Amino acid sequence: MAEKIKIRPFARLLTMLGEQLIKNEKIALVELIKNAYDADASWVQIRFINFKGKEGEDSLEFGSNSYIEIEDNGDGMTSTVIKQHWMNPATPIKLLKKKIKEKTNRKNRIIQGEKGIGRFAVFKLGSTVEISTRSIEDEKHEVYIKSDFSGYDSEFTQEKGEEKDIYLDQIEIDYTTRTRPIDIVEGKIKIRNEKKERPPYGTLIKISNLKGDWTMEKINSVFDDVLKLEFPFKEKGKEDFVVDICVKGKSLFESDEVQNKLTALLSTAPLRVKDGYFNDEEKSVTMTVNGSKVVLDLERLKAIKEFKKRFCNKDGEFIREPECGPFTFDFYVFDLTSKAPPKHLLDSKTEVPIVKDHRIYLYRDDVRVYPYGDPDDDWLGIDVLRGTGRAGDYLSNDQTVGYIGITQKNNRKLKDKTNREGLIEIGGALEDFKRIIQGILGYLRKEYQKYKDANDKINASKIFKEQEVEKQLKKLEEYLKEKKDKEGADAIRIISANYSKERDYLSERAEVTEELAAVGLAVEATSHDVMVMISRAKEAVDSLVKMNEAKEINVTDFNNHLLTLRGQISFIEDQLKGIQPIFRSSKRSSRDYRVKKIIEDVKKYYSTVIARRNIKVTIEEHGTPLVVKCTEAVLLQTFINLFDNACYWLDTQDSNGKEIRIVLDGSSYSVIFADNGPGIWDDDVPYIFNAFFSAKGLKGRGLGLYIARQLLERHEFEISYITERKRKILSGANLYISFIPKEEN
Numbered sequence: 001m002a003e004k005i006k007i008r009p010f011a012r013l014l015t016m017l018g019e020q021l022i023k024n025e026k027i028a029l030v031e032l033i034k035n036a037y038d039a040d041a042s043w044v045q046i047r048f049i050n051f052k053g054k055e056g057e058d059s060l061e062f063g064s065n066s067y068i069e070i071e072d073n074g075d076g077m078t079s080t081v082i083k084q085h086w087m088n089p090a091t092p093i094k095l096l097k098k099k100i101k102e103k104t105n106r107k108n109r110i111i112q113g114e115k116g117i118g119r120f121a122v123f124k125l126g127s128t129v130e131i132s133t134r135s136i137e138d139e140k141h142e143v144y145i146k147s148d149f150s151g152y153d154s155e156f157t158q159e160k161g162e163e164k165d166i167y168l169d170q171i172e173i174d175y176t177t178r179t180r181p182i183d184i185v186e187g188k189i190k191i192r193n194e195k196k197e198r199p200p201y202g203t204l205i206k207i208s209n210l211k212g213d214w215t216m217e218k219i220n221s222v223f224d225d226v227l228k229l230e231f232p233f234k235e236k237g238k239e240d241f242v243v244d245i246c247v248k249g250k251s252l253f254e255s256d257e258v259q260n261k262l263t264a265l266l267s268t269a270p271l272r273v274k275d276g277y278f279n280d281e282e283k284s285v286t287m288t289v290n291g292s293k294v295v296l297d298l299e300r301l302k303a304i305k306e307f308k309k310r311f312c313n314k315d316g317e318f319i320r321e322p323e324c325g326p327f328t329f330d331f332y333v334f335d336l337t338s339k340a341p342p343k344h345l346l347d348s349k350t351e352v353p354i355v356k357d358h359r360i361y362l363y364r365d366d367v368r369v370y371p372y373g374d375p376d377d378d379w380l381g382i383d384v385l386r387g388t389g390r391a392g393d394y395l396s397n398d399q400t401v402g403y404i405g406i407t408q409k410n411n412r413k414l415k416d417k418t419n420r421e422g423l424i425e426i427g428g429a430l431e432d433f434k435r436i437i438q439g440i441l442g443y444l445r446k447e448y449q450k451y452k453d454a455n456d457k458i459n460a461s462k463i464f465k466e467q468e469v470e471k472q473l474k475k476l477e478e479y480l481k482e483k484k485d486k487e488g489a490d491a492i493r494i495i496s497a498n499y500s501k502e503r504d505y506l507s508e509r510a511e512v513t514e515e516l517a518a519v520g521l522a523v524e525a526t527s528h529d530v531m532v533m534i535s536r537a538k539e540a541v542d543s544l545v546k547m548n549e550a551k552e553i554n555v556t557d558f559n560n561h562l563l564t565l566r567g568q569i570s571f572i573e574d575q576l577k578g579i580q581p582i583f584r585s586s587k588r589s590s591r592d593y594r595v596k597k598i599i600e601d602v603k604k605y606y607s608t609v610i611a612r613r614n615i616k617v618t619i620e621e622h623g624t625p626l627v628v629k630c631t632e633a634v635l636l637q638t639f640i641n642l643f644d645n646a647c648y649w650l651d652t653q654d655s656n657g658k659e660i661r662i663v664l665d666g667s668s669y670s671v672i673f674a675d676n677g678p679g680i681w682d683d684d685v686p687y688i689f690n691a692f693f694s695a696k697g698l699k700g701r702g703l704g705l706y707i708a709r710q711l712l713e714r715h716e717f718e719i720s721y722i723t724e725r726k727r728k729i730l731s732g733a734n735l736y737i738s739f740i741p742k743e744e745n
Contacts, residue, residue, distance in 0.1 A: 009168045012156045025212050026222050027370060028121035032070050032205065033229065037241055037367065039074025039203065040106040043191045045244040046070050048219065053248075060214050060247075067208035068125060075106070076135040076184070076201040079143050079177055107240065110365035110408055123149070126207035132183035133203040142181040146174040150209045191244045192253040219245065223252045228361065229368050261354050262401065268351075270344045270451045271333035271444060273402070278436060280326045285440060287329070289447055296443065306385065307439030310432065324433035325411040329440070331360070331402035333395055333448050338687055341455060348681050356398040360437075362423075363405050364414075372422060373403075379422060380434055382441070395445050404437065469499060540565040590715075593635055595626045595664055595671065595739075602639040609647050615658045624666035628739045634711045638719075641704040642673045642735060649677035649733065661730050669739040672722070677732035685721055705735075716741035 029046060036044035047069040052061040103110055122129045127149040134142045149171075152159055156166045186200040226243045245252045266272070276287035285296040301307045302316060313319050334355050335344045346352050360380060361373030372379045375398075382397045406414055413429035416422075423430050473496040480489040544561050547553050599619055603610070610617055628635070643660070650658040663672045680688055689709045709719050722734040 010156065010166065012166075025125055025214075025218070026225060028124040029070070029222055030225060030229065030370065031121040033226070033243055034367065036070070036072035036074050036203070037109065038104065039072060039076070040104045040109065041072035041074035041202070042107075042240065043196055043242045043244065044070065044072040044074075045189070045191055045246060046222075047246045048214065048248070051214065051248060053216070060216060060219075062210060062214060064209075066210060067206055068210065069207075070205040071189075071202065073196075073199050073202040075137075076203055077133045077143065078135040078138055079141070081135075082131075082133070082143050082145060082175070110367075122205060122207055123147075125212070126210045127152075128207070128209040130206040130208075131203065132206075134181060134184040134201045136199075136201040139200045140179065142178040142184055144174075144176040144178060144183075148174070190251070191242055193251050216247070219247060219252070224357075228373065262358055265334075265346065265351055265354060266332050268344050268346060269332035269334045269401075270340070271331070271448050273329070273331040273333075273444060276329035276331070276440070278327050278329075278440075280322060280324070283321070285436075287440075289444075296440075301436070301439035301443065304439040304442030307435050307442070310435040320428075322432040322436055323413060323427055323429040324436070325406070325413070325429075327411070327433070328405040329402060329437075331400060331441070331444065333444060334399045334401070335451075335455075336399050338681070339455070349678065355401060358401040359397055360400060361403045363403055364411075364416075365407050366405070369416060369423065380437055380441075382438075385438070395441055395448060400441070470496065473499070537565055537569060590629055590631050592627050592629050593632055595628055595635065596621055598632070598635040599639050599662055599664075602636060602643055605640065606643050606647060613647060613651050613658065614656070615647065615650055615660060617660045617662075619662045619664070621664045621666070626664040626666040626669065626671070626739070628669070630715050630717075630739075634715060637711055638708045638737070639673075641708045645704050646673070646675040646677065646733070650675055653677055659730060663729060671737040671739070672729055672734060673737065674722075674728065674730040674734040675732045676730040679732040680721065685723060688721060689719075712737065 033044055033046075048060070048066075049069060050062065050066040052063075129147045130144070131146075132142055132144050149156075152166070157163060159166060181200070183204045184200070184202050185198070187198050188195050189198045190196070223245055226245065229243065272290055274288050276285070278285050283298045285301070287294050298311070298318070302312060308316065311318055311320055311322070334346065336346060336352050336355065338345075338348065340346070346355065357375055359373045359375060359377065362369040362379075371377045378384065378397060382394060382400075385394050411429075413426040414433060415424045415426065417424050425431070473492055477489050477492040477496065480492060540561050544558065544565070547558050547561070596619060603617055603619070609615075646660050650660070658676065660673075660675045662674075665671075689705050705719075712719050717740075718738045720736050720738075722728055722736050727736075728734040
């Protein structure tokens with residue numbers, strides 16, 4: 001007997017849609033943020049409430065009263081939308097809206113959601129979900145619904161411990177229409193520490209009976225993803241959509257203007273590709289590379305093996321056209337090596353990790369498509385290509401950062417997978433898309449190689465230092481003499497003499513510049529204390545003026561203020577006298593100086609810094625006192641630079657027990673200056689004495705150790721970095737100074 005039966009899904013479908021389809025809690029929150037975006041919200045705030053944890057610790061504890069709130073000031077939902085669409089998966093409402101128009105009503109945004117499944121992300125986070133919403137169309141009523149699945153097991157096979165078959169249509173949701181709003185109430189709210197208006201409409205989602213463990217590391221990961229939700233590679237005006245995250249009542253956004261860390265580094269990339277555009281109709285690629293416009297037709301991309309294999313036959317003739325549609329792009333290619341020139345050099349410990357934490361992102365209508373761009377996602381297959389071919393033929397994934405922009409309107413065949421794990425392969429569109437990008441990156445690899453080749457040729461500094469030009473001119477003069485070419489030899493002699501004069505002039509200018517740089521460090525070291533004392537002296541003067549203007553003067557108080565003022569002026573005088581020997585106008589003759597006394601004077605300059613950063617400074621003198629014949633300025637400048645570097649790097653450490661240890665040996669005429677900071681990376685050691693090399697990134701001048709070596713070398717002394725572990729006296733940077741002239745050493 002023929003009959004018809006209905007599809008009746010089990011309640012376990014909710015688990016599959018929520019917990020299993022959504023990859024993790026981070027993606028779940030992003031989906032809810034996108035819902036707020038589609039609702040025309042100008043802000044959405046995620047709040048972690050009743051979480052406990054000690055200040056500064058990377059842990060959070062939550063109990064039965066802990067919950068997460070997601071609130072936005074979007075259009076809200078009417079009772080009709082709640083009843084007919086909110087809890088019905090695969091709702092056609094957004095698709096229906098897209099057929100009529102592709103943008104939202106108020107803010108003209110491209111609608112991101114289309115499957116109506118993102119709402120089930122709430123069940124990835126917790127088993128009890130409460131939603132309060134007021135619609136912009138009906139502000140008088142607040143709709144409240146509560147889905148409490150805490151009585152069921154995770155697979156909906158048990159209810160309150162009793163096994164039973166539970167169907168989806170048996171799950172009931174509490175629903176209430178409030179004529180007097182309770183949760184969405186007009187007023188003020190702080191978003192990113194700035195007061196905003198809370199209108200009489202919007203949506204508040206409260207999720208309790210939480211499922212996952214939450215740590216600050218996980219929350220900070222969500223925070224980083226929020227920064228990447230809208231692409232950070234182009235200048236934007238006033239933000240149209242702001243996301244805030246609050247933990248224990250405090251926003252993770254410390255200031256009104258949140259700067260993505262990567263943005264500050266973009267200008268250091270040797271290859272900066274902007275305004276890139278693939279025109280699918282003209283079959284061309286346009287872009288500006290370091291400010292110069294480049295136009296490529298697809299013929300140019302055939303030089304890239306992967307591109308040619310996808311679109312051409314064995315003879316190199318095009319046999320098919322790309323199906324993916326047009327797209328825009330910006331790329332930044334960084335030099336992560338320690339051999340990069342100063343303007344492209346990145347700090348290996350702070351800035352290189354920032355670059356490596358980013359990849360090439362994909363954005364649809366300016367909103368990110370996950371997980372493309374995550375450090376562990378090789379969606380363009382770059383690492384695979386480097387592994388199967390010659391690695392040098394391709395830009396590495398971790399040195400290339402950028403974005404690719406597509407639109408729903410022009411890239412119909414590039415759609416999100418239901419599980420939000422990238423794009424669906426429809427026909428050959430996705431593979432075409434990837435191959436074109438690989439072709440563009442292949443072209444850029446050649447441009448980057450030009451930079452590398454040019455950089456390898458920059459050895460002028462080495463030639464100057466080793467006097468290669470003079471040596472070659474001398475050889476040429478001797479050769480001409482041997483050939484009895486008196487006229488040629490005389491001409492070369494004149495050229496050599498003129499070159500020497502020019503070299504001496506430039507060297508003198510460089511010496512002045514180096515000395516002035518050292519003066520700047522000395523002034524910077526003492527300026528804090530001097531300015532504090534000047535401020536106090538002004539206060540003393542003001543008190544004396546007031547006393548003088550009064551009818552009766554207390555002579556004792558007046559004299560005490562005068563004595564205080566004199567002491568303050570004496571302190572300022574002592575500070576300035578201490579650094580005066582550094583000035584070029586001071587007496588510069590050499591005489592014997594006890595090095596320990598010089599170091600103790602420099603320690604005084606840094607006394608405030610040392611005390612503030614809780615640094616222990618130990619000065620040890622072994623054997624006979626170390627006495628060096630030199631100018632006082634050279635010794636002062638050398639140790640000022642060493643103290644300045646050590647104090648900076650020790651300040652980057654969070655540990656206690658910060659220490660600078662200085663060992664003087666009179667018998668070997670040497671000093672070891674060491675700290676227990678982070679030290680210097682092995683691949684940076686060959687460059688630390690080069691001008692403008694700095695591991696401090698944007699904060700570094702790159703002159704400290706360079707100036708120290710230059711000053712010492714003028715007296716034939718040497719400074720070097722200790723690499724052998726057994727010679728080090730502390731765990732961090734250890735520098736060795738030999739005060740024996742090179743010719744005697």
